[in-house]
Amino acid sequence: MSTSTEKPPRWIAHVDLDAFFTSCEQRDQPEYRQRPVIVGAMPGNRGVVAAASYEARKFGIHSAMPIAEAARRCPDAVFLRPDMKKYQQASQQIFEILGNITPVVEKASIDEAYLDITGLDKLVGPPEIVGHKIRRMIQDAIGLTASVGIGPNRLIAKLGSEANKPDGLTVVTPDQVLDFLAPMPISNLRGLGRQTQKIFNRLHIQTVTELRAISLQILKENLGEKAAEKFHRQAHGIASDEVITNRQRKSISKENTFGSDIHDHNVLHDMLRKLTAEVARTARREMLAGTIVTLKIRFEGFETYSRQTTLAAPTHDERVILATAWSLFSNSNLPNKLVRLIGIGISGWEENSTSQADLFEPSANNVHDKKILEAIDTVTEKFGKPILQVGLSRKN
Structure with missing residues (x-):
């Protein structure tokens, strides 16, 4: 037996x-229900959408969209400032x-x-x-x-x-x-960046089913061992089941591996600009502001350096983070070599509440915030899922 x-x-x-922010507003104001509601900057100001109700999303409005574009798409929407x-x-x-x-x-x-x-x-x-x-x-x-x-x-x-x-x-x-995973586009999987997407496109992989059909060895040859194993596990539904109470992320970071090694500083700055804006958006969403900015850079031959500095005050403003990161890049006596990877991170948290709203629209009482957050330039559609790439002005 x-x-x-x-x-x-x-x-x-x-x-x-x-739609948390807008749902709170529709709950408290019955006249807003069934109407497109946009929380963020007010039309006529330079700022962005913090949140859009499902009614507003039918017009293609989404978070981080310039408020002027949102107003153009749905002029009759209810526009509200964030009530953090x-x-x-x-x-x-x-x-x-x-x-x-x-x-x-x-x-x-x-x-x-x-x-x-x-x-x-x-x-x-x-x-x-x-x-x-x-x-x-x-x-x-x-x-x-x-x-x-x-x-x-x-x-x-x-x-x-x-x-x-x-x-x-x-x-x-x-x-x-x-069976749940099989029909999903691979864009649903975690950690899929632009370079990995290009590799999957080249391998004619668009769904999880197609990803499973590729051997782990072929994935390693094309993605590298670590990334191949990560996507192989996800395709088979293997992931962590650990839930940690009182967890707060230690840092927020983004990095990009170039398809070919780069030396052009304009290209490096543009990529750092996009990565920085993604990091800042995540920090604002989680109502965090950090004092430590970290730059990661990997040169040809996988020679990797990390540089960081501590700010005088916590921030989740991409302009501040970008200027700090570029200063680290320019003034840290780094090798004059081709760059394979560049990344940016922020840590040293101070939870933020009252200043959160001002990041979606410049405060009339604060000159510094009048140039806040130049927002989304492009929205790409991949496999039916919108991928946002955010950017800032080159002036810092």
Whole structure:
């Protein structure tokens, strides 16, 4: 007589509030419901969209779009300045609710979290019941909708929450993982940059099914060992199931590996400009401001250097970060060689609240902020998923 020692499946949930900023405004102002609502700068000012309601998204409006473009696309939209105090208060209530469901909650941003709900079937019910309870408790307590994805690991949970937005629930059991992933465009996978996308295009890989059909050895030959193994694991639904409470990311960083080694400083500056804007946008979304700017650069022959400096005051302003990073590049006695990779990071956090709103529209009382955030130049469509590339003026 044999006995099974198979462990019960792990269950990880990803909870993502739907259009969080604008949903808070529509909740509090009934006259805004069913109308396109845009939170960010006000039309007539230089600034960007912080958030767009689903009604506004039908006009192609998205976060980080220049406010002038948003107003052109939907002049009848409701335009509102961010009310960060309101959003933070709602976020606090949400995390209190999640903490009453399970003590193992990891805050991913102001409006999303990972939960370890393994074992709750004995107390609450199967994952579907837990997911419905999460959505119902949030709706009943604060009048907002959330999309929930539940699966055996973080990757599947995150993709699940994205699958049925808004106000959706997707549960993927371990034996459903491969079928769930199979039809997805590879752009849904994590860590897919432009250079990797070009390689996948060359290999005629557009879906997860096509990625699985390529041997790991061929992927290593084209992507390198580390990246090949990462995408191979994702294609087979293998990812971390760890949820860490009280986690705050140590840093936010972005880097780019060039298709061919670069020496042109204008090209390097342009790439650093784009990477910096992505880093700054992430910091603003998570309401973080950092004091440490780090530049990473890898030359031909894989000779890698890292340079960093500490700012006098915390920032999540891409102009400040870019100017600091370029100064590090120009004044650090780096080798005069071809560059293979360049990256930028910010750390040394100070949580930020009151200054958040001013980053979407320059403050009338602050001359420095009048030139804030020149925004998105281009939006590309790859595999049906918008990829935003943000840029700043070359003047710093």
